[in-house]
Amino acid sequence: MTQAFLPPQITTEAGSGPDTVAQPRKVFVKTYGCQMNVYDSERMSDALTRDGYQAVDSVEAADLILINTCHIREKAAEKVYSQLGRLAKLKSQRNAAGGDLMVAVAGCVAQAEGQEIIRRAPVVDVVIGPQTYHRLPDALARARQGESVVETEFPAEDKFDNLPAAPEKAIRTRGVAAFLTVQEGCDKFCTFCVVPYTRGAEVSRPVGRIIEEAERLSGAGVREITLLGQNVNAWHGKGADGREWGLGELVRRLATIDGIDRIRYTTSHPRDMDDALIAAHRDLPELMPYLHLPVQSGSDRILKAMNRRHTAAEYIRLVERIRAARPDIALSGDFIVGFPGETDEDFEDTMRLIREVKYAAAYTFKYSIRPGTPGADMDNQVDEAVKSERLLQLQELISQQTRAFGKECVGKTVELLLEKPGRNTGQIVGRSPWLQPVIVDAKLGEIGDIVTVRITQPGTTSLFAEPVE
Structure with a gap:
């Protein structure tokens, strides 16, 4: 489970009297699941920021509770309903005391369950799927008028381009490493997977919008971006040169942006790993030497039953x-x-x-x-x-x-991007090129610095390192 909060923002509105200032509505966002869901929560948070909401870190202080759900785990829907049952008690108590608490369910469970969520959990005011997040403020406005809102259709247009760019203040709170969605949906239809049904067909975000967001992230102090997609290496789009680009060409363009020193991407499919992307790994120091390449099984018979459309031998040759x-x-x-x-x-x-x-x-x-x-x-x-x-x-x-x-x-000299304070006083944690957390002396640098260290010791979940003179 990951919690994602939209950035604090001071919001005032003129009231009915000359000295009246309306307080901003407050929202608590809880995010379950993958990096894509974290990114989606940020996009919804951006939309809510523009609509006058302010983040809080507890459900008790919220005027809106937004649950962004994941359907990848077994019985995911039942867990959502269990949580909604607990929220029903809170909402009843708050509203009986004159409050106006609202509950919204987003994400893949929302897409899969739709109207059923409203039927089984009347506490919910808004159900909104991954393809319709740009409509969230409007959906909430309709719910405040007493309508039970379910927005789960797959629009023909690219949902990314319906969302205005995130406020700079919002981007600054996300640290020195950030997610950037470039592709969504899946056309592969693996027989075990719900993604094509909850996220829809593959959609690639236009090059210009990706570059624009990457440049704004860089301007906000981000030094590492991770490109996201259900099948991220299926991304394609028309480049500035008029040619059709694949992910390899896009990564080359992103590597030219000042301040973006590291690039990663996830999740990739073996069938979409083309020569241009492999060449980008060979040529670009900015593209980190770490690749998530799911195979699911080593049995050709099971791979065929899964509709993976590759064999174990083909995967190994790749x-x-x-x-x-x-x-x-x-x-x-x-x-x-x-x-x-x-x-x-x-x-x-x-x-x-x-x-x-x-x-x-x-x-x-x-x-x-x-x-x-x-x-x-x-x-x-x-x-x-x-x-x-x-x-x-x-x-x-x-x-x-x-x-x-x-x-x-151990013994390797590597560059670390320092990301956060360590658990213990005097420590700072960086990320190695291979995505491992590495603990070093906090005197080595500030968050956002890239420093050269020598790995000295492996730990249970992280590595330890010392500075290289």
Whole structure:
């Protein structure tokens, strides 16, 4: 779970009398899920800032509670309804005392459930899907007039371009590393996945809007941007030279922006990893040597059932090409165990692929049914105990590889982007090129500095380093 708050802002409005000043409405935003949801919460927060809202850090102080939901986990909708049940009590108490508390549900659960949320949880005033965030202020205005608002249709236009640029003050609060969405939606239709149904078809944001936001982020002190998309390397758009660009060309353009010293992207699909993007990894020091490249399974039979449209051998050859272009690159991946019909032999194929590729990190999941997806109707669902046992084995192998990668970093001289104070006094935490948190002496620099250090020791979840003279 991630909490994302819109930036504090002083907002006053003329009242009915000459000395009357209306207080801004207050909003509490809770975000579940991936980086895309964090970015979406920021975009909604920007829209609410312009509508006169101010952030608070507790539900008790809020006039609006906005829950941005994720549907990737099992029983995600039921967890949302449970939370809404608790909020119903708070809303009843507040409004009985003369308050005007509103509740809005956004994100993928909102998209999937739609009107059902209003039916099951009358506490909710607004349900708004990922494609209609630009309509949030209008939806809230309609709800204040007593309407139960559900906005979940997929518009034909690009939702990104319906949102005005974020206020500079809003951008400044996001630190020295920021997310920048360039693509949304998915056309791949993997049989386990709800994304095509909750996020819609693939949409690429226009080049000009991406460059504009990146330049504004740089002007606000951001030094590292992470490009986001459900299939980020499926991004394409017409460049300033009139040609159709892919992600590799876009990264080259972003690397020319003064102040943007680091670029990352996630999440990528193996079938969209083209030569131009691999060449960008070879040529651009600004493009960090870390790649999240999900494969999901090492069994060709399961990959076909998942509709991944690549084989294990094709994935391994792709990894070899990427490493030939950028030998120091670190890979992370996604793995699902217990997909319908997965046998012991299929699972061992996955373990064999992991041993061959050697990952720096990975996200691992037990398969869980997503209603409405083809996988939900497949025969040969795997027993839960078997899935749990396989997950433990896979996680142990990934943990071994992660620890090994950390040990391999000891003695290396690397550049750190200092991002935040350390947990202990006198420490500051930076991010390595391979996305690891690295703890150093706070005297080494200020947040936003890029400093050169030597890795001295691997920790449980981070590394330790010393300055290089």
